[in-house]
Amino acid sequence: MSSPPAIDIRSLRVDYGNFVAVNDLTLQVPPGEVFGIVGPNGAGKTSTFRVLTTLMEPTYGEVILSGVDVLEDIESARRIIGYMPDLAPVPSDLKVWEFLDFHANAYGIGNRAQRRDRVAECLEEVDLTNQRDSWCNKLSRGQTQRVVLAKTLLHRPRVLILDEPASGLDPLARRDLRHALRKLAATGATVFVSSHILSELAEMCTSLCVMNRGKLLASGTVEQVREQLGSNERTLTASLLSGHEQAAEWLSAQPAVHDLQRSGQQIIFGYKGSDESQADLMAGLVRLGVRMRAFEEKRSSFEDILVEVAESNRN
Template sequence: MTISDPPAHVPRPAIDIRDLRVDYGDFVAVDDLSLKVPPGEVFGLVGPNGAGKTSTFRVLTTLMEPTYGEVILDGVDVLEDIESARRVVGYMPDLAPVPGDLKVGEFLEYYASAYGLGSLPQRRERVVECMEEVAVTDLREKWCKELSRGQTQRVVLAKTLLHRPRVLILDEPASGLDPLARRDLRNALRRLAKTGATVFISSHILSELAEMCTSLCVMNRGRLLASGTVEEVRQQLGNTERTITASLLHRHEEAAEWLAAMPAVHELRIEGSQVVFGFKGTDDEQADLMEGLVREGFRLRAFEERRSSFEDILVEVAESNRRSS
């Protein structure tokens, strides 16, 4: 079933999840999840173990039916028209196996045939295109059993691209990759997004997603906690705290005393010529703080901030699980 397009001025979401619920007996894996992802995004899905990521992906890729809800991929209703949905979506599971007794080129040509991609010359041309897209052309004659972890991931991604899916679902695609392989994968995904394809990535490593994604969402216990850009997710999770280091030329003790009286400042300490403190205010309040230091005659050499890392945010989410258990 194909869903009618929205008005011309409103782009149709590439991924449209509505009130999705997945139950395993009495256990709720996905709890009324609603999410829209526009085309051309590299969109991340992150959360601790048990957040509902795998169940969400299994529904999106037609591998299981939900308890209820709707999933629309590029205008196709996944639950009403499975065959059309499978032509729209490309799925790369974590640790996808490759047959060791085939060469890389043979492996990709086999899948091109399975997808029914035209004549033999057309299939081979498409295989070459996909190998070039993920930079594995030099591996064509290499046996699959000889591939490194990073090479295997890129070959499987090439296979996932063969039928030109408009939505790619990638489960932990950078798991176990070295920094160079992660960079190559990141660049390949960004090139795909520029063609209008939408990439939906699951990972439990937030820093990994921060490098790869244009937007992301955070799930916990089956529920959506936050969605948007990196900074929007921080705001929605209430994680705007930062550590600020003010480097001064003189009057460090006086500056520390002045700062300590500010309501958003806490855990202040002096480290040589620097005053280091936690800050829970807004960006405007931070700017006011810096202006106030200058107005009071303190000579600032530098004013630097460090926000909570994504790993810190995920740790907070996981710890809230334990506290509420």
């Protein structure tokens, strides 16, 4: 039998007066996933997180985390949730271990020796053991984010909810954070992470969803999301050794081809069609008898897809 979802959101709606922030959101995330939620400002990400973390009540709907009804049993839900808000502050007058020990004590984690051991474990999980005695105000942005993540892990939450954890991080820090989250998921924890940068989540997550104006538009793996959003636009480049004029004339007559241009031995054009029809296009060029050296594809970036989604949903 399959395990129940770690995150089970059913018909969630959040209203602010006449404004609908989250509109009938239904979503399930299995245990051990790094699951991303992406969307432009106003998509409903923050409101969804506020409900999941028991910081607000929805207009209606259900939220069940690892079998616990968040709206009916807030205290039990809080014991299994680890929440890392965007740009979470750390005190400037504490060392890293002092900051973590303070929160371990607040969580009621054993005696001093047990807290020391748990702090050491969490620092190791985020690869910051060598920063144990550093002052918090001397840490880099990436190190600070990982210290806050270590704090979030202290009470061994089964569901981690991270709001824009990679915001402002350089590529090396994002890589370190990505590795840390995947290590956590490998232990069975479920990580629910938000971002407005789709390519960032594509690198970090095992699966993701896209929201806009409160509605769920797509969910699944990166490729499944791309397919669900119907973004099959791509740029194709045919590098030819002969038959350039013949190939350009034939391609221009194909219904899915647009913006064709020649550059030396290359013919570059936009194409919007299925993978099967693209294969037929290549076969057609071969039948023409042109000598083709290469046929390259460049798909729309995830940022382009998100911009297209946002623009298509404007009034």
